[in-house]
Amino acid sequence: MQTPEESRKRLAMAIIEYLDKAVADSLISTDGAESLEIAKQCISDAFELDLEDDAETKALSLKPFSLDKVFDVYMATQAKLESSNNTAGSSTDKAPVDATPTTNTASGPSDEDRM
Numbered sequence: 001m002q003t004p005e006e007s008r009k010r011l012a013m014a015i016i017e018y019l020d021k022a023v024a025d026s027l028i029s030t031d032g033a034e035s036l037e038i039a040k041q042c043i044s045d046a047f048e049l050d051l052e053d054d055a056e057t058k059a060l061s062l063k064p065f066s067l068d069k070v071f072d073v074y075m076a077t078q079a080k081l082e083s084s085n086n087t088a089g090s091s092t093d094k095a096p097v098d099a100t101p102t103t104n105t106a107s108g109p110s111d112e113d114r115m
Contacts, residue, residue: 006060012047013060016040018067 002010019036022028028036044051051057062070 009047009049010060010062012043012049013057014062014067014070016043016049016051017061017063021066021068 019040023033023036040051043049049056049060
């Protein structure tokens with residue numbers, strides 16, 4: 001199981017990989033690409049990532065998954081939940097589903113979120 005620090009570093013790496021993909025796929029302007037390069041440096045510094053260390057970047061990478069694909073799955077799940085809640089109508093048998101992660105921001109993620 002990952003430590004909270006490893007999870008944060010993996011998320012930071014996923015963000016950096018998404019920024020790289022946005023530049024590679026020409027989703028932004030040249031000026032935007034320069035700004036994203038600075039953003040990557042800031043993120044790697046803040047989360048103490050060594051982007052020059054191939055072993056570290058490979059260990060932290062989500063590949064073959066990507067942040068945008070993970071987000072797409074999340075959005076599709078949210079849409080399904082909303083759709084199933086809407087089709088349930090006014091049924092009192094079902095409690096509303098809340099897919100929002102629960103975290104205690106004061107002390108980090110809950111034990112439930114770490115699973």
